[in-house]
Amino acid sequence: MSEERKAGDTILEVKDISLSFGGVKAITDVSFDIKQGEVRAIIGPNGAGKSSMLNVISGFYHPQKGEVWFDGKKRGPMKPYQVARQGVSRTFQNIALFKGMSTLDNLMTGRITQMNTNIFWQAIWKGPAEREEIAHRERVEHIIDFLGIQAIRKTPVGRLPYGMQKRVELGRALAAEAKLLLLDEPMAGMNLEEKEDMSRFILDVNDEFGTTVTLIEHDIGVVMDLSDRIVVLDYGCKLADGTPDVVRNDQAVIDAYLGVSHDK
Amino acid sequence: MANTPDTFPKILIENATKFADKAAIREKDFGIWQTWSWSMMRDEIFALANGMAAMGFKRGDKIAIVGRNRPRLYWSMCAAQCLGGIPVPVYQDSVADEIQYVLEHSEVRFVIAEDQEQVDKMLEIFDRCPNMEQIIYDDFRGLGDYDKGNLTNFVDVQKQGRQYAKENPDYLLQEINKGTGADVGIFLYTSGTTGKPKGVVMTNDNIIITCRNSIEFDKLTADEDIVSYLPMAWVGDHIFSYGQAYLTGFCVNCPESEETVASDLREIGPTYYFAPPRVFENILTSVTIRMQDASKTKQKMFNYFMGVAKKVGVAKLDGKPVSGKENFLYWLGNILVYAPLKNTMGFSRIRLAYTAGEAIGPEIFDFFRSLGINIKQLYGQTEAAVFITMQPDGEIYADTVGVPAIGVEVKVNDDGEVIYRGPGVFHSYYKNEASTRETKNDEGWVLTGDAGYFAENGHLKIIDRAKDVGKYNDGSMFAPKYIENKLKFYPDIKEVVAIGDQKDYCTAFINIDLEAVGNWAERNNVPYASYQELAGDERVYKMIQDSIEQVNKDLSTDTLMSNSQINRFLILHKELDPDDGELTRTGKVRRRIVNEKYEVLINALYDGSKDCYINTEVAFEDGRKGSIEATLKIVDVKTYPPAVALKEAS
Numbered sequence: 001m002s003e004e005r006k007a008g009d010t011i012l013e014v015k016d017i018s019l020s021f022g023g024v025k026a027i028t029d030v031s032f033d034i035k036q037g038e039v040r041a042i043i044g045p046n047g048a049g050k051s052s053m054l055n056v057i058s059g060f061y062h063p064q065k066g067e068v069w070f071d072g073k074k075r076g077p078m079k080p081y082q083v084a085r086q087g088v089s090r091t092f093q094n095i096a097l098f099k100g101m102s103t104l105d106n107l108m109t110g111r112i113t114q115m116n117t118n119i120f121w122q123a124i125w126k127g128p129a130e131r132e133e134i135a136h137r138e139r140v141e142h143i144i145d146f147l148g149i150q151a152i153r154k155t156p157v158g159r160l161p162y163g164m165q166k167r168v169e170l171g172r173a174l175a176a177e178a179k180l181l182l183l184d185e186p187m188a189g190m191n192l193e194e195k196e197d198m199s200r201f202i203l204d205v206n207d208e209f210g211t212t213v214t215l216i217e218h219d220i221g222v223v224m225d226l227s228d229r230i231v232v233l234d235y236g237c238k239l240a241d242g243t244p245d246v247v248r249n250d251q252a253v254i255d256a257y258l259g260v261s262h263d264k
Numbered sequence: 265m266a267n268t269p270d271t272f273p274k275i276l277i278e279n280a281t282k283f284a285d286k287a288a289i290r291e292k293d294f295g296i297w298q299t300w301s302w303s304m305m306r307d308e309i310f311a312l313a314n315g316m317a318a319m320g321f322k323r324g325d326k327i328a329i330v331g332r333n334r335p336r337l338y339w340s341m342c343a344a345q346c347l348g349g350i351p352v353p354v355y356q357d358s359v360a361d362e363i364q365y366v367l368e369h370s371e372v373r374f375v376i377a378e379d380q381e382q383v384d385k386m387l388e389i390f391d392r393c394p395n396m397e398q399i400i401y402d403d404f405r406g407l408g409d410y411d412k413g414n415l416t417n418f419v420d421v422q423k424q425g426r427q428y429a430k431e432n433p434d435y436l437l438q439e440i441n442k443g444t445g446a447d448v449g450i451f452l453y454t455s456g457t458t459g460k461p462k463g464v465v466m467t468n469d470n471i472i473i474t475c476r477n478s479i480e481f482d483k484l485t486a487d488e489d490i491v492s493y494l495p496m497a498w499v500g501d502h503i504f505s506y507g508q509a510y511l512t513g514f515c516v517n518c519p520e521s522e523e524t525v526a527s528d529l530r531e532i533g534p535t536y537y538f539a540p541p542r543v544f545e546n547i548l549t550s551v552t553i554r555m556q557d558a559s560k561t562k563q564k565m566f567n568y569f570m571g572v573a574k575k576v577g578v579a580k581l582d583g584k585p586v587s588g589k590e591n592f593l594y595w596l597g598n599i600l601v602y603a604p605l606k607n608t609m610g611f612s613r614i615r616l617a618y619t620a621g622e623a624i625g626p627e628i629f630d631f632f633r634s635l636g637i638n639i640k641q642l643y644g645q646t647e648a649a650v651f652i653t654m655q656p657d658g659e660i661y662a663d664t665v666g667v668p669a670i671g672v673e674v675k676v677n678d679d680g681e682v683i684y685r686g687p688g689v690f691h692s693y694y695k696n697e698a699s700t701r702e703t704k705n706d707e708g709w710v711l712t713g714d715a716g717y718f719a720e721n722g723h724l725k726i727i728d729r730a731k732d733v734g735k736y737n738d739g740s741m742f743a744p745k746y747i748e749n750k751l752k753f754y755p756d757i758k759e760v761v762a763i764g765d766q767k768d769y770c771t772a773f774i775n776i777d778l779e780a781v782g783n784w785a786e787r788n789n790v791p792y793a794s795y796q797e798l799a800g801d802e803r804v805y806k807m808i809q810d811s812i813e814q815v816n817k818d819l820s821t822d823t824l825m826s827n828s829q830i831n832r833f834l835i836l837h838k839e840l841d842p843d844d845g846e847l848t849r850t851g852k853v854r855r856r857i858v859n860e861k862y863e864v865l866i867n868a869l870y871d872g873s874k875d876c877y878i879n880t881e882v883a884f885e886d887g888r889k890g891s892i893e894a895t896l897k898i899v900d901v902k903t904y905p906p907a908v909a910l911k912e913a914s
Contacts, residue, residue: 141294146405151523153295200406207408 008036010069011180011212012057012088017066019052019236026052027063028236034180039206040214041223044233045256050216051093053233054182057214058090059083071179085113089178091169093185093216099158103168106157107143110175111136143171146208147201163194170201174209181205183215187222195219199226224248232256270445271468273309273346275510277440280306283486283513289335292520292528300335302513308335308422313343314436315425316374319398319416323348323439326370326451330354330363330386331378333492333505333518336402336418340376341506345449345468346440352451352463353497355849356382357842359883364389366453370463370694371395376418379403383415390414445469451694452499454646455848463694464499464646474649474688475507477670481654482616488514488536489613493525498850499646500620504538529610537617541624542851544639547609548628549755553783569597570634577602577634582658602635611637618642620650621850623726623745625753626662633660641665643726647703647710648672649688653724664723674724675709681730682712732855734765740827742770744855747828750818754811755780756804759840759847761858762830763866769831771869773862774808775839781807796894799835805899808835812901819904826906832869833901834876836862837894843883868898 013033019026027049034040042050055061057068059080068075070086078086089110097106115136121129144150147167152160157168166186173181186202187195199222205211217223223230224244232239232253240250247253269275279288283302290299300308321327327344329351331337341351352370354363356378363385367375373395377383379402386399387410401407402418429436449468453461478484492505509516514536519528555566576586576594586594606612617632617639624641632639638657643665644650652674655666668674672686685708692700704710715733716726727733728743736742744762747770751760759775776799784807785792792798816829840846845857859866861880868876879893 138294141296145294148521150292150295150520151527204406208405 010034011036011071013069014053014057015067015069017053017056017063017068019049019056019061019063025236027056027233029066030233030236030238031066032231032238032241034212034214035229037206037210037212038228039202039226040212041227041230042214042216042233043218043220043223043230044239047235048233049236050233051184052236054090054184054214054216057180058088058182081113084176084178087177087179088182089173089176089180090182091166091173091184091186093188095162095165095169097157097165097169097172100156102154102156103149103152103160103171104140104144104154106168107140107171107175108136110172111140113176139177140175143174146174146204147171163190163197166190166194166198167201170198170205174205174211178211180212180214183213183217185216185218187217187219195222202226270472271345271440271443271447272342272449272472272506272510273440273443275472276302276306276309276342279510279513286486286513287515288509288513289338289516289518290532291335291518292524292531295520297517297531305335305339309339309342309346310429310436311422311425312336312339312418313346313425314428314432315421315423316343316349317347317432317435317439318424318428319374319421321347321349321374323442325349325374326352326372327374327376328352328354328363328367328370328372329376329496330382331356331376331402331496332522333494333496333501334378334402335518337376337378337496338506338516338518340400341450344374345443346436348439348443348447350448350451352453353495353502354453355455355495355497357495358849359843360385360388364392366461366463367393367396370451370453374398374400376400376402380406383407383410443468445472448691450502452502452646453497455498455850455852462696462699465691465694466649467691470649470688470690471503471507472511473671474651474669474686475503475511477687478503478651478654479508479512481656481670484508484512484514484536484616486513488512488615489517489532489534490514490536490538491517491519491525491529491532491534491610493519493522493529494538494540495849499650500538500644503650504536526610530608531610533610533613535613535615537611537614539617539619540621540851541619541628542622544619544624544628544632545752548631549777549780551605551609552755553780556783556787566601569593569601570631572597573602573634574630577636578630581633581636581638582660598636606635606637611635614638616640620644622852623749624662625749627753629662642669643724645710645712647690648684648686649690651688652682652684652686652712655723659721659723661721661723664719664721664725666723668724676717677711679730680715680717682714682716682724682726683709684712685709736764736770736827737766737768738827741824742828743825746825747772747815747819747830750815751811756784756807757811759853761840761853761855762828763859763869764828767870770828771866772812772830772833773858773865774833774835776804776808776835778839795839796837796892799837800894800897805835805897808833809899809901816901816903820906823906829903830901831903832898834865834869834896834898837878837896838880838882838892841882844881865896874898 010033015031017030018028044050056063059078062077117129117132187198206213229243230247231241234256239252239256240247269278280303285301287299288302288305290297327349329337329340344351352372354366375386377386377399383401390396398414400416400418400421404417445468447468448465449471450466451463453463494501505516517532519525572593576590579586614637617637620642640655640660643653651669652672653666654669672684674684677683689708689710713730714726715728715730716724719725728745732744734742742764747762748760751757756777757774758777761773764770778795781798812830819825819829842849864878865876875895875897877895879891881891883889
């Protein structure tokens with residue numbers, strides 16, 4: 001069904017990005033684009049520069065060279081929270097939730113970029129601040145319903161199993177009402193059933209909210225099933241870019257994943 | 265009584281004026297209890313009924329209802345009845361093939377499905393059910409890019425209905441007025457302990473008169489609150505959450521999701537509650553586990569006051585006199601233990617609780633009664649619209665199921681089988697004349713299939729399923745359920761299958777309770793990776809063996825049952841599961857299937873071997889198959905001479 005989904009305009013484009021840490025080149029001259037409403041996967045072997053790429057997009061890293069275009073505008077140097085305000089939200093490879101807080105509170109933190117009342121109103125509470133809180137809570141309740149996590153609404157996140165924490169993290173990213181959702185290995189460490197659930201959620205998010213999704217994932221089966229287009233990185237360079245079928249049959253990709261004999 | 269409404273739509277119209285703004289149904293959604301009053305509910309139901317009429321739903325058509333307890337699904341029952349149609353609720357956790365049988369057999373034209381999961385199942389069997397035409401879905405999530413040819417959103421049906429009502433303002437009322445008490449009101453499929461499910465045809469009178477009588481018996485009022493969480497396909501839910509709710513006007517509360525039932529129960533604090541014995545067992549197990557984790561002081565306090573409750577609570581509930589000191593201790597215990605405990609269980613406001621479906625262990629029964637929870641047993645069947653016998657206040661015994669319900673005659677026939685006749689007796693089995701005649705005779709007496717007798721106090725005592733009661737080789741009686749229930753009281757034991765018919769002695773298969781035993785393992789540093797590994801652990805075997813010996817000691821004092829002491833047992837390598845056909849969807853053991861499937865193990869239990877190898881096929885939730893193999897230990901248990909019993913009797 002991924003073929004039928006139509007891709008719209010380009011929402012984000014990276015042009016000739018190069019990123020290095022001291023002498024280590026993490027990314028070398030990589031360019032690709034992400035179109036409105038698609039599921040875009042970034043894959044590659046360990047150390048290929050996938051997470052670095054995601055960090056560039058979300059504003060954590062600033063590349064030495066290259067440009068990031070978001071929503072038709074070139075992006076200058078930005079802090080991560082500014083990127084988040086623009087409508088890019090993400091999850092992390094190693095869950096970054098507030099472990100001592102409940103699921104509900106964690107999701108509410110996802111709404112912070114949308115909260116406008118100042119410290120004065122917050123202190124008085126009655127009136128605008130309260131109304132705002134209720135509006136945001138309603139939004140969060142819809143996400144709780146969407147992800148089917150009603151039963152853990154009041155449970156401290158630290159007590160939840162890993163798969164559930166991943167789901168809460170997705171919820172927090174959704175709460176930010178992002179235009180572009182970046183998922184860093186959303187299915188790492190999950191069992192088959194949890195993976196199936198998570199895949200379902202990603203497709204549903206994409207379907208129902210029209211959110212553009214970019215994900216990094218190692219499970220090739222999942223990637224091939226979920227994504228519309230895939231970009232393959234290896235040693236910081238782009239190896240291939242295209243639909244799952246194109247990528248699957250690309251010789252360079254096969255070599256990178258399966259290895260080539262040296263005597264060729 | 266000429267004007268008493270005789271169908272549910274007519275009752276709805278009456279309630280919508282009588283209780284206009286009173287809460288009729290609630291559902292927790294988006295974290296808040298959403299409430300519909302009786303008049304709002306009428307409008308919703310009428311919109312739906314009109315919409316269904318617009319879609320071509322006619323008198324006599326059937327609509328299948330698949331999903332968990334949700335207001336909209338309850339509404340669809342009444343909406344179908346408005347048009348003279350017949351709702352057919354289906355067990356929502358059944359796999360597609362099981363549902364297919366019911367849908368094909370009942371010839372449903374319409375289906376109302378809760379969500380994507382159920383819609384997927386319906387689409388899978390769509391082509392195999394020639395009568396199926398329309399699927400209405402409640403939750404649209406994930407259905408965005410489905411082919412909408414025969415899929416319609418619930419709200420769109422209602423929208424269509426409101427339009428239809430403008431064009432045909434009198435149609436619905438005319439249809440409602442055409443309905444009579446003698447019309448078929450609902451098909452309820454039995455869970456099928458012995459084979460394919462049978463469609464029990466119920467008339468409106470069956471349900472309405474039975475509900476009226478039971479309301480009178482236990483003096484239910486419009487102020488009750490219940491939480492409906494049991495499958496809608498089960499006759500009990502139809503009576504409690506639909507029939508009695510309409511007839512008294514009380515409020516039905518639908519939980520937010522299956523996982524939140526416990527916390528929703530606590531929030532609502534029902535006054536009237538129904539649960540099969542298994543649920544009460546589970547509650548007791550979790551209380552026991554949590555007390556084991558509690559501090560020493562708390563444990564001491566709990567044990568002391570539970571002792572007080574055991575002596576005083578039941579007597580107080582039955583209105584018997586207790587001494588001043590006992591009264592004081594019970595009062596203190598209530599402050600320190602009972603009230604907080606009841607609050608955690610969600611039973612603070614409970615006025616009346618029923619349990620039925622299977623016999624409940626007397627210890628479990630007394631535990632709840634001693635806390636002041638008025639839990640009663642009732643004996644019923646789908647074919648009777650639940651009520652056959654009930655326990656009147658003040659005459660509650662753990663080992664009997666009570667006196668005949670109002671309007672019901674109960675007898676024991678010459679074969680020792682319990683038979684009954686009354687207003688709730690079913691019309692027929694759908695498209696199964698032979699079974700109908702086998703079960704119900706011309707005078708309206710119905711065979712229950714249960715063996716029982718009336719005790720001296722006039723209360724009915726059920727021994728077992730008549731089919732299950734057998735004989736040992738020496739001719740003495742073997743009643744498996746009796747033995748199993750005694751064992752199931754132990755929190756570590758979840759399920760038992762006793763074997764003994766046409767054998768020399770009694771043996772048993774045990775399923776351990778993963779939660780309880782797992783908790784024990786954690787506290788005692790016993791490592792395990794799976795159910796199978798834990799079940800095979802020597803220390804677990806030892807624990808179970810101790811429990812069985814305790815039961816044997818108990819049985820040895822019972823003149824009738826002293827022969828039924830368990831000689832040998834084994835712990836099964838997997839939990840008995842409805843997906844594998846070993847249990848019914850309501851959780852009863854299908855003995856025939858278990859006996860066939862584990863024949864090797866049964867033979868090993870009687871040939872003296874110390875262990876036995878078995879390979880079992882299992883079905884996973886998504887329908888895939890796999891297999892588990894294991895070598896199971898078989899353990900001999902100490903039995904006790906029945907001499908003690910003889911001495912006591914003389």
